[in-house]
Amino acid sequence: MTTCPVCGEQVQADLCSLHLDTDCSGGGRKEEVRDEVGSGNGGEADSGKTVPKRDTGSEAAGGLNALAAELTCPICLCVFEDAHSLPCSHRFCLECILGCFKSSKRQECPLCKIPAWKRDLTRDVSIQNIIAAYRRMAA
Numbered sequence: 074m075t076t077c078p079v080c081g082e083q084v085q086a087d088l089c090s091l092h093l094d095t096d097c098s099g100g101g102r103k104e105e106v107r108d109e110v111g112s113g114n115g116g117e118a119d120s121g122k123t124v125p126k127r128d129t130g131s132e133a134a135g136g137l138n139a140l141a142a143e144l145t146c147p148i149c150l151c152v153f154e155d156a157h158s159l160p161c162s163h164r165f166c167l168e169c170i171l172g173c174f175k176s177s178k179r180q181e182c183p184l185c186k187i188p189a190w191k192r193d194l195t196r197d198v199s200i201q202n203i204i205a206a207y208r209r210m211a212a
Contacts, residue, residue, distance in 0.1 A: 137207070137211055140203075140207055141207065141211075144203065144207055146166045146169055147163070147183070148165055148166065148169035148172075148173065149166060149169050151166075152204055152207070153165075153166050153197075153201075153204055154166045154168065155167040155196070155201075156197040156200040156201055156204070157170060157197060158197045159182050159187075159189045159193055159194065160187070160193050161182050161184075161187045161189065163183075163184050163185065164197055164200060165183075167194070167196075170183075170194065171191070174191060
């Protein structure tokens with residue numbers, strides 16, 4: 074369990090993003106919260122996942138911020154851990170998407186709602202390699 078950064082409610086860590094989109098009293102503040110979560114100088118989230126660095130001090134940092142945005146799981150808002158893709162091309166941490174599948178009656182992509190099943194998940198090795206390079210650059 075983790076505390077929602079908008080409303081303070083206790084939510085399951087792997088469902089924080091879904092909570093922000095549906096149940097949170099903060100409504101559509103997801104992008105603001107995404108920025109707040111990564112507004113520190115990087116580091117580890119409560120789950121032990123890497124929170125993307127947000128450094129606006131240089132042009133290179135702008136590139137790293139853009140890369141971090143592409144490498145961020147839309148569920149936990151951290152850099153992907155064991156990235157997996159669905160047929161719709163949306164990517165999630167394996168733990169996050171499995172948590173969504175377990176907690177939902179409908180097996181579907183949490184973003185576009187297209188039906189998806191556990192057997193549809195494919196490990197995204199290319200993204201894992203890019204994440205390794207990102208972590209070396211951001212360190």
